[in-house]
Amino acid sequence: DALQQQLDDLQDFQVIAHRGASGHAPEQTLPALELAHEMGVDYLELDIQMTADGELVAFHDESLDRATDGEGELKDFTLEELKALDAGSWFNQASPEYADDAFAGERILTLGEVIERFGTSARYYLETKSPELYPGIEEALVEELEAHGLIEAGAAVIQSFSQPSLLEVQALNDEVPLVQLVWYYPEEDGEERLVEWTGVTQGPSEIEDADFAAIRDYAVGIGTNLTYEDELQVIDAGFVEQAQANDLLVHVYTINEEDDMQLLLDWGVDGIFTDFPDRLNALVE
Numbered sequence: 001d002a003l004q005q006q007l008d009d010l011q012d013f014q015v016i017a018h019r020g021a022s023g024h025a026p027e028q029t030l031p032a033l034e035l036a037h038e039m040g041v042d043y044l045e046l047d048i049q050m051t052a053d054g055e056l057v058a059f060h061d062e063s064l065d066r067a068t069d070g071e072g073e074l075k076d077f078t079l080e081e082l083k084a085l086d087a088g089s090w091f092n093q094a095s096p097e098y099a100d101d102a103f104a105g106e107r108i109l110t111l112g113e114v115i116e117r118f119g120t121s122a123r124y125y126l127e128t129k130s131p132e133l134y135p136g137i138e139e140a141l142v143e144e145l146e147a148h149g150l151i152e153a154g155a156a157v158i159q160s161f162s163q164p165s166l167l168e169v170q171a172l173n174d175e176v177p178l179v180q181l182v183w184y185y186p187e188e189d190g191e192e193r194l195v196e197w198t199g200v201t202q203g204p205s206e207i208e209d210a211d212f213a214a215i216r217d218y219a220v221g222i223g224t225n226l227t228y229e230d231e232l233q234v235i236d237a238g239f240v241e242q243a244q245a246n247d248l249l250v251h252v253y254t255i256n257e258e259d260d261m262q263l264l265l266d267w268g269v270d271g272i273f274t275d276f277p278d279r280l281n282a283l284v285e
């Protein structure tokens, strides 16, 4: 089936540049994407949201406060208003070690601008972010990818924490590989928990073959965290093995330390999202 072909195409280990090489440059801006591209990554990862006038843009937070000099909710701004914001200077303050005066004044990018810049010389790992805020985002996203021939070219993956959003994408185009994101966290009572709005209902150790199979019905893989607050490990080698035994790829976010990268490589995961693709490349080579 179409899904099996998609899976076969993704069997190699994938280096996924999380928001671009966002450890080195302001996330989802041109310098971060250029740098990731130069590093020869397999995927540029972007979070996709929608402006008040219906344009798709690459931006992670619902709020503009952290990663621009503006404030308020992205959804309330037109593209023209967003383009007036500085999406680079905050990085120089947050990461002095990697600061560069040239980052000041970097702009939020539309998905179209990113695709026009890199075309099929890159592959794109696109997240429908907070899709419940943006009715129609799936249709706009699929349309944009189709218009640029990226689905046909095998150059796009769509990921989401929202199962309904992924199912909507699938109904629009069943050729694009989908990845179900989950986020696991431990509770004080020792029980494991899963964010409820994903549509996936089992924690990592109680998840059964049937639960993986239910995801495999529409997705080629599962994207999961390794740790909670960089400390408590929430998945183990057995989880990875079981997912893979159920014919699902396992991609893990967001891994920036070499020892975590090595651990996951030893477990045989299928891909890693990282802000430092240079570190991951050095281990993989």
Ligand code: G3P
Pocket (backbone or CB within 6 Å): 018, 045, 047, 060, 127, 159, 181, 223, 253, 254, 273
């Ligand atoms: O998309 C994988 C990973 O990026 C999910 O977390 O919050 O960085 O989008 P977040």
Ligand code: CA
Pocket (backbone or CB within 6 Å): 045, 046, 047, 127
């Ligand atoms: Ca993401």
